[in-house]
Amino acid sequence: MPDGPGQVWLRQSSADLQAAERLCNFGPLFFCQVISKCQQAVEKAIKAIVADFQTGGVMSISRKHDYQHGVLRFAEALIRIPRSGQNRELHGLVSALLSDYRRGEIRALDAMVPRRPNPGALSPLNTEYPYQDPTGRWRAPADQGSFDREHDVERFRKLALKVVPEASKILAAIARRPS
Amino acid sequence: MTTHTMTTFPNLEERLKKLVEEHKALKDEPLLLAVYYAPERNPDDIFLFEVIENFGGGSRDEDQTLFEVTYGPTPGFPLTAGQLLHLVMTHPEELEAAVREEWVLAEELRTAFRKNQARVLFADKHKGQHLLSLINA
Numbered sequence: 193m194p195d196g197p198g199q200v201w202l203r204q205s206s207a208d209l210q211a212a213e214r215l216c217n218f219g220p221l222f223f224c225q226v227i228s229k230c231q232q233a234v235e236k237a238i239k240a241i242v243a244d245f246q247t248g249g250v251m252s253i254s255r256k257h258d259y260q261h262g263v264l265r266f267a268e269a270l271i272r273i274p275r276s277g278q279n280r281e282l283h284g285l286v287s288a289l290l291s292d293y294r295r296g297e298i299r300a301l302d303a304m305v306p307r308r309p310n311p312g313a314l315s316p317l318n319t320e321y322p323y324q325d326p327t328g329r330w331r332a333p334a335d336q337g338s339f340d341r342e343h344d345v346e347r348f349r350k351l352a353l354k355v356v357p358e359a360s361k362i363l364a365a366i367a368r369r370p371s
Numbered sequence: 372m373t374t375h376t377m378t379t380f381p382n383l384e385e386r387l388k389k390l391v392e393e394h395k396a397l398k399d400e401p402l403l404l405a406v407y408y409a410p411e412r413n414p415d416d417i418f419l420f421e422v423i424e425n426f427g428g429g430s431r432d433e434d435q436t437l438f439e440v441t442y443g444p445t446p447g448f449p450l451t452a453g454q455l456l457h458l459v460m461t462h463p464e465e466l467e468a469a470v471r472e473e474w475v476l477a478e479e480l481r482t483a484f485r486k487n488q489a490r491v492l493f494a495d496k497h498k499g500q501h502l503l504s505l506i507n508a
Contacts, residue, residue, distance in 0.1 A: 222400040249443040252455075254436075263489060265427040265460070268400065274390055276447030292399045299428045366488065 198244030198363045202356075203234035209356050212349060213340070223345050224333035228319040230352040231301050235263040236247035237352075238298075242266050244366045245273070262302045267295055282365050289358045297351045304348075383417055385394055386448060389417070391492050402427055403463065409488035410479040416441075417450070418457045419492075420480050422502050426462040437461050437469055437476040443496045463502060467481070472506055 195203075212229035215222045245251045251273060253266065271290050275283045290298075306318040314324040319333050331338060339345060384407060391405045406423040428440065439459045444450040459476050462468065469477035481487040484507055494503060 201474065223434075250445060251443065252441045254439065262427065262430055265438050267425075268426060269438075271397065272390075272394060272440075273442060274395065274447035274456070276445065279446055283409050292397075294397065299425075301431075302428050308433065344442070 196244055196247055198240040198247070198366070200277035201236050201243050202360060202363060205233045205240060205324050205356050205359070208233040208236060209352050212352060216349065219336055220339075220341075223341065224319040225346050227301075227304055227339060227348050230348040231304055231319065234298060234301060234355045235351040237354065237356045238266045238270070239367055240265045240359055241270060241289075241362050245270075247330045248366060248369065262305055262307075264295065264298055267298055271295075280353040280371075282362070282369065285358070285362045285365055289355065289362065294351070294355070297347070298355075301348050301351060354355075384492075385427045387417070387419060388492055390414060390448065391421075394421065394423075394462040395493065401466065402493060403497070404491070404494040404502045406480065406489050407492050408478065408480055408483040410483050410488075412479075413455070414455070415451075415453065416457055418459070419482075420459045420465060422461055422466055424462060426460050426465075429462055431465045434470060435469070435474045437474060439464070439476060447480075463498065467505060470508070477506075 207231050210232060212226050213353055215226045215229060242251065246253070253269060255297060267290050268284055273279075273283065273286070291332065304317070304319045306321040307316070309315045314326070314328060315322065315330075317323045317333075317338065319339075322330050322332055323338075333339070387407050391402070392407070395402045395455065401424040403422060403424055404420075404500075406420040408418050408420060410418055432438065434462060437459050438461065439457060442456040442458065446456070448456055451454060459480075466477065468474075470481070480489065489504065
């Protein structure tokens, strides 16, 4: 039987995470690339869960949003699935994956996705496009000092290393649900 | 033609209030306003509109579309066959832009208020009233 949409999203998420792990070995020039790949891994892991819930008729989000990179809104929709005693195991897994702390970390990672700046504001730090530092000077995400290993790379790597396998467990739990 | 009013689903308001209580418990995304409403579309479905502080990290949808998720029946929220629960979520700054720029889902809510087909289930005592006056301006 072919894989469902959730498994397809998850395979790509795992590949992004493996790419992030390999890029970790190449030094500061690649810090922005590692974070970018971690963001992609987390984004796709969350979308994998949404996709399988969608297939199961539990929830639905317009496909239009599939192409948005920020994933916090998807996470916020997942934690608001009405709960009950009968879906406790699955809800417990989703709640653990998307705890207050995790959502805070996902919010921080989402902020690294390039976005159009607000009118009159500086172009914010992100992992892809030139941005402005607090003095207004333009910099590249790959420039030394844009990101550091301890506070940025390790923080987001740790997040992705948790989210991807936990998403896999949730997909397995969804598959076990009685139809 | 189906006529729908807020009394169409009298037994669901209590469940919706319970759901809103669950959402109020999410402390890092404080709920500011929750409205149960009945727009023109999908007359058999249930619609809940929530304004949440910092929803989506405070980002604004570039396509001018408020974020809407639909939930099918779950043990926690049983629905009749084919019925869906729609949840539209936004944050105050995005709502302000949506009202000013007449985004579709914001207009739908404003119309429901005008037709007396919207009921406030929760309004934060500080910010909720301001948001309601913004919607009803």
